Amino acid sequence: MLEAIAFGTWTDEEAATGVTVIRCPGAGCLASASFLGPAPGSREAALLAPEKPVERVNALVFTGGSALGLEAASGVAQRLSEEGVGHPTRVRPIPIVAAAVIYDLLLGKPAWPGLEAGYHAAANARPGPIPEGRVGAGAGASAGKYRTPVPTGQGAAWVEEGGVRVQALAVVNPVGDVYDEAGRLVAGHGEPRPRPGAPLENTTLVAALLEAPIAKPQATLLANAAQAAIGRVIRPSHTPWDGDAAFVLSTGDGPEAPLGLLSVLVQEAVAAAIVRAARAGRSRERARGPRS
Numbered sequence: 001m002l003e004a005i006a007f008g009t010w011t012d013e014e015a016a017t018g019v020t021v022i023r024c025p026g027a028g029c030l031a032s033a034s035f036l037g038p039a040p041g042s043r044e045a046a047l048l049a050p051e052k053p054v055e056r057v058n059a060l061v062f063t064g065g066s067a068l069g070l071e072a073a074s075g076v077a078q079r080l081s082e083e084g085v086g087h088p089t090r091v092r093p094i095p096i097v098a099a100a101v102i103y104d105l106l107l108g109k110p111a112w113p114g115l116e117a118g119y120h121a122a123a124n125a126r127p128g129p130i131p132e133g134r135v136g137a138g139a140g141a142s143a144g145k146y147r148t149p150v151p152t153g154q155g156a157a158w159v160e161e162g163g164v165r166v167q168a169l170a171v172v173n174p175v176g177d178v179y180d181e182a183g184r185l186v187a188g189h190g191e192p193r194p195r196p197g198a199p200l201e202n203t204t205l206v207a208a209l210l211e212a213p214i215a216k217p218q219a220t221l222l223a224n225a226a227q228a229a230i231g232r233v234i235r236p237s238h239t240p241w242d243g244d245a246a247f248v249l250s251t252g253d254g255p256e257a258p259l260g261l262l263s264v265l266v267q268e269a270v271a272a273a274i275v276r277a278a279r280a281g282r283s284r285e286r287a288r289g290p291r292s
Contacts (some may be wrong), residue, residue: 016140018063018140020171021125029209044099101139137171175198194239222263225266
């Protein structure tokens with residue numbers, strides 16, 4: 001695990017929706033992202049492009065509620081502002097909070113996280129294990145939505161080689177099915193081709209968290225590698241019905257590592273986190289982690 005990064009959640013079990021917050025230490029994490037699909041719901045997406053001058057974010061938010069749930073990111077920003085955290089400006093620090101959403105209105109009553117939910121998740125964020133299961137943004141996630149939605153959730157995994165560590169968080173909400181790396185069906189119906197007219201409200205969100213010092217263009221390349229990992233375990237993936245988003249965040253306080261090794265570790269961690277998220281749908285129990 002990456003001890004410098006904190007995680008917080010807020011969950012509405014009745015509505016089957018929630019918020020997951022990743023808080024970066026100090027001046028923030030260098031960050032970039034990759035978006036595939038026709039309609040990803042996001043905040044600060046343009047800022048994460050490799051040519052944009054602001055390189056660091058103070059927090060990343062995954063939330064349910066589709067575009068309506070983006071209000072939760074404002075709650076996170078409010079909490080960070082109260083703490084004096086943010087990008088320095090001449091007047092005051094401005095929190096840089098990136099966010100992405102899933103459409104999770106299928107499994108519970110139609111409701112979405114708001115400003116208070118994001119504020120709560122940010123205020124209660126703690127270092128340590130990432131909460132897994134039907135918790136936070138994964139509370140209303142599902143797969144195989146070309147037929148009856150199969151509940152999934154939020155999952156996490158981390159890998160290490162030669163002192164280089166990568167941790168991944170996934171919220172799995174695709175139109176397709178989820179398979180493990182051995183090709184076994186984990187969540188879905190096992191049909192290789194969704195029928196015509198599949199619903200449009202699908203998104204898988206992943207975040208790869210690094211310690212290795214990297215530049216923003218390298219983070220973009222690693223975000224593309226994370227998208228490749230989605231394709232390894234979700235079938236089909238990156239369809240016209242999906243709005244997949246992959247983020248890479250680096251604290252920069254770890255050992256230097258070759259970009260090729262980081263790419264491999266990112267893919268392994270992201271694929272494992274997706275499978276764990278899919279398996280989380282088998283139980284309504286929430287794994288131990290920060291209070292939500």
